[in-house]
Amino acid sequence: MSQRRFVVNAGTFRQLMRWCEQWPERRFAVEGARGLGRTLAQQLAAAGEDVVDVPSTLSARARLLATGGDRKTDPADALHVAQVALFRQDLRPVEPEDQTTILRLLTERHDDLVHERTRVLNRLHAVLRDLVPGGAPTGLSADKAAAIMKSLRPETATDACRRDIARDLLADLRRLDRQVKDNEAEMRDALAATRTTLTVLPGLGTVLAAKVIGHVGDVSRFPTEHHFASYTGSAPLDASSGNNVRHRLNTGGNRALNSVLHVIA
Template sequence: MTVIGIDPHKSSLTAAALAADGTVRATRRFAVTKGTGPAVSAWASQFEDILFAVEGAKGMGRGIAQYLLTQGYEVLDVPPTLSMKARVLHTGGGRKTDAADARAVGWAAQHHEGLQPAVVEDHTEILDLLTHARDALKSERTRALNRLHDLLRNLIPGGAPRGLTLTRARTALRGMRASTAIEQCRRDLARDLVGEVARLEKLMDDYERRIAEELQATGTSLMELQGISTILAGKILGEVGDVRRFRSAGHFASYTGAAPLDTSSGDNLRQRLNPGGNRRLNSVLHIMAVCQIQHEGFGRKYYLKKIQEGKTPREARRALKRRLSNVIYRTMLKDLAAAPPAPS
C-alpha cells in the first residue's frame, strides 16, 4: 500500500508518497486553489492501492480531506501532535520543513493503529458551526459588558453594581445628565455599547433558535438528560459527530477528558486528572454535573455517596463527570439504533 501523507497550510499543501517500508517515493507541493483537489488526485493516480493521511482533517486539512472522500479515497485523520512526534523520532532532531512534515504524517499513518478515518460531513457539522458562532458572540458580549461597566464606574457615584445586564445598564443611563464634555463623551460611548450588547444578544437568540430547529431534525434525546440544554446538546452532537467511531464508553470518556490518567510507577499506584481531551465536551460535562448536584436525582445521590466514601467535593464531582460521560455515550448509541435508516 502507498500511503500519501499531506501537510496542509492556508496557501499550500505538500504531499509525500511513502512505500510500505516507509521510503519516500515522491513528494510534491500544491498551491491551494479551486483546482487543488483534482491536481492531488491526478498526481496520486500514478500509485496503486492508495491510502491518504491528512494532518488535521477536521481543521486546516478539512478541504482536501472532504474532496478526497467524495472521490472514493480512504482518508485517515492524523493529529498534528502525533505527526510532530513521528517527525522528531525519525529525524532525531528539530529539523522541520513541509516535506518532512508530510513524510511524518505518512509515517504516523503507517505505524499508528488507532487513527480515526475521516468521514464526509453530515448534519452535525451545522450544529458545530452554529454553536461555535454563538460562543464567539457570547465572548464579544462579555467584552462589551466589561467595557460598559468600566464607563459606568466613572459616570455613576459608587460605580455600577456587579452582574451588569442590558436592562440594568439602560436603567442606569436613563435620565443621566452630563455636566462636562468628558462625561458626555463617556455617556455617548456607554449608549453605543448598550446598542452593541442588544445587537449581540439578538443574534445569540437567533442562533439558539436555529440550533433548536437543527436538533429537532436530528431526533436526539440528549435534552431529556438532566442538565443538558439546547446549546449543550448542540455542542455534544457537533463535537462528537458519529459516536460509533469510539470503540467503547471508556474511549469516549478519554476523548472528553473525563477519564483519569494512570501515572503508576512500580508499587506506587496512582491516577491524576486528565488535562487533555476535548475541552468543550469537558465543559459540558462540568455544567451537567453541577446542575445534577444541585437538584435531586441519581446524579446527586451518586455525588453524596462519593462524599461519604471520603472523597473531596472536587473528587466526587470528577467521579460524577466520568459516569455522566457513560450516560451520554449510551444515549447517543440508543438514538442511532432508534433512528430510521437513511434513504439510499
C-alpha cells in the first residue's frame, strides 16, 4: 500500500495523475463527488478514469466499524473511503458533466428567480396597499402596478417615500421578469439539445421536463421503477410490526423531483 498527501490547488490533478502512472489498472474513490469533491472527480472522469462516488454516510460507517468511534484523520478517512469502494459494488460511477448538469443549473437558477420575484411582488403589493384607497388588487403584475402608480398623488412626505419605494420595487420586478424569461429561453435551448420527448407527455412543460432530466441524469442508473420511486420519495415506507401491516409517508428522497411529480399529477 502506498499513500501520498496532495495540496489542493490548480496543479493537484496533474500531480495526482503522474503519481498514479505506476498503477495502470486503477480506480478512484471520491467522497462527496457531488459536493466538495466535485472538481477533482470531474477532472478524473473527463480524463476517462474509473471514478466512483462514496457517500459520506458509508465512509462514516466504515470508520465506526474500524475504530469503534468517530475520530477523523485524513489518512484514516482515505483508507475507509477506499475500503468502501473495494467492497461495495453498487456505488454510483462519476460521469462527466453534460447537458443534464446544465439543465439542473438552469432550473435551480429559475427557482431562485421565481422565489425572488414572488418576494418583490408581495412587498410591492404591501406598499401599494397603503397608497391606494381600498388596497391594491390581487393578481398584481408589473404592468398593473405601473398603471396604478400613474394615478398616485402622494399628499404627505410618508406617502411620497412609499411611492419612491414602490418605483424601486417595480424596477426590480421588471428586471426579474426579464431574467425569468431569458432563463426559460436558455432552458428551452438546452432541452432541445437533449432531444427529449418528455414534453409531449401531459403535464410536462419546459421547466418541469428540465427539472426531471437535470435531477435524474441517466435514468438507466435505476434498476427498476421501484428504485426510482424510492429515490424521489414517492414510495411509502414500510412501518409494519408483527401482524400489523402499515406504511407511512416518505419525507426523504429527492424533494425537487418529488415536487415535480406532484405538479405533473
